[in-house]
Amino acid sequence: MIKKYALLQKSINQRLEAFFKHKTNEATGISPFLGKLVKEKRNFVMAGGKRIRPVLFYIGYLMGDGKDKKAALDASICIELIHNYLLVHDDIIDQDTLRRGKPTLHITYKTLIKNLSSSPEHLGTSLAIVGGDILAMYGYEALSNATFPDNKKLQAIKVLNKILSDVTIGQDLDILYASKKKVTIQEILRVAEYKTAKYTIEGPLKLGATLAGANKGTLKVISDYALPLGIAFQIHDDILGMFGDKKRTGKSSDSDIKQHKQNLLLLYAKEHSRGDQKKTLRGAKLTTSGIERVKKIVKDTGSLDHAQALSRQLVEQSKGAIRKSSASKEVKEFLVELADYIIARKS
């Protein structure tokens, strides 16, 4: 991990803690139960997470020549809150029980309410749907209340709307493709573009840059850097999801295979597999040995190598875009290191 990144991460976490402390007290004042619900949101958010979006928000602010760095860090948590809103809903959609090595919010809420209700499962999920909605509102609130001029904040809110538009397009396509029998690599890359590249890299950078009043040239550099890097990020995530260390990723590994979700690794393997391999990929049982056989085919067909090469190539493209830009030396160094880190990370 880059040293500067770790420092930013720490500052962001402090601000998230302060935000949730305030919200927990406020809610407890209305009802102790509400306080508990907010406290569990805090635990969910603070259980881990790379904070890549608020970090990029801050870097975007620097790229736009913003001067009030403290205020930018304060505002940056908006995008982490929005991200956690989507994670909470995503965990319900994917029926995941673990996130960052801890129970997902609907599971936590189910446990919280189990002595009260005869249908804790449904109520836990219900509270988590509303819980996600509350985190969304927190995100808009953190941005609306930031100490920046109103016109800048309004521009930033429009960017936030666009980020949410992009990511929900990605989610809808993801849900569609998860249920389609035949999905193309092009379709999978499109989901990665909306759900990861625009959402995780481009959006946060643009958000910070907009708050700083960046010009069109800077926004163009951001897109040129962000879009290839975002695809690489997603590919690396898929690799980690299949071959990563569960203890380090904190996610139920193999979940793509188990959910029969298509990703680049599986699709490329399918396209390059021969008779027996094809059969295994189609009919793979969800046993440990079945999953191991699928992983072996992903390696044997060269799909893993291909994915790694592609993500390296995209990262080079991304680095090239930022290197030739007029960004400051500090920003260039940071974003180049970040790009390398993104396809080297273990979690």
Add this chain to the structure above:
Amino acid sequence: MIKKYALLQKSINQRLEAFFKHKTNEATGISPFLGKLVKEKRNFVMAGGKRIRPVLFYIGYLMGDGKDKKAALDASICIELIHNYLLVHDDIIDQDTLRRGKPTLHITYKTLIKNLSSSPEHLGTSLAIVGGDILAMYGYEALSNATFPDNKKLQAIKVLNKILSDVTIGQDLDILYASKKKVTIQEILRVAEYKTAKYTIEGPLKLGATLAGANKGTLKVISDYALPLGIAFQIHDDILGMFGDKKRTGKSSDSDIKQHKQNLLLLYAKEHSRGDQKKTLRGAKLTTSGIERVKKIVKDTGSLDHAQALSRQLVEQSKGAIRKSSASKEVKEFLVELADYIIARKS
């Protein structure tokens, strides 16, 4: 229905149609499937609904002496979009299949995807969770893009955040109380305060007033008018839910009884019931005759009379507040008529 109300309703519906036409075209351009999803959101929103929130948004704008009435009507759809976002999630939470006499969005999406997937139920719900999230973003977008000065819009966005904070507090308390064995009338009225009074009446009026740059005095009048009326609105809704004409309300009637959800009618009846009645209320079977017996007890204990008297009293309080204010004659007439209508409506 008040004539002016009907005219406003029509203007708002036209604007909603235009909004969805634009969004459907945009989504279809990315993928026909996405276009279909938006089209179904349009059908959900346009299936009915009183549009009380955008109407009040507009009246609030007049109360704040706003001059650009057309722009206010354009912006007013933001709160209807937000409302539909919450309805979509609410229908999932309440496991309702009907809304405005048509299938709820998760049911529509289930049908849409049923030939594609082996788990259409879960995918339909997943698409509707994301679908709600998209409607939320639409709401913020409609407000951010309105043709008002940035500082006014930013103030209004803060009011929108507060509206969402209030209503989600109401929802969380509602979910909690639905699972608690003993709920007090005070607790039920508190849910009505957050989930209906602040959200349905006070919030929209304040939103419009804020966009017009209203002063504190006007905002105070709004609260004095809105809060009692909102409680009356909820009580009348409970009465309609139990004794209303299903064809006119478009909702599965008896759903509060069926879900063992507490409301003022049931609680008051419980408190004023005698031996046999008490037993029936506790153990009421969810058969048609069981539900009819519960309804009879609500009448026999005087609970229905009590609820009607209370809502009339609250409406008088509300009308008093607006009558003695410095609002224009036009606004006063409208809000007084609206208050009467709210406890006279059949749907």
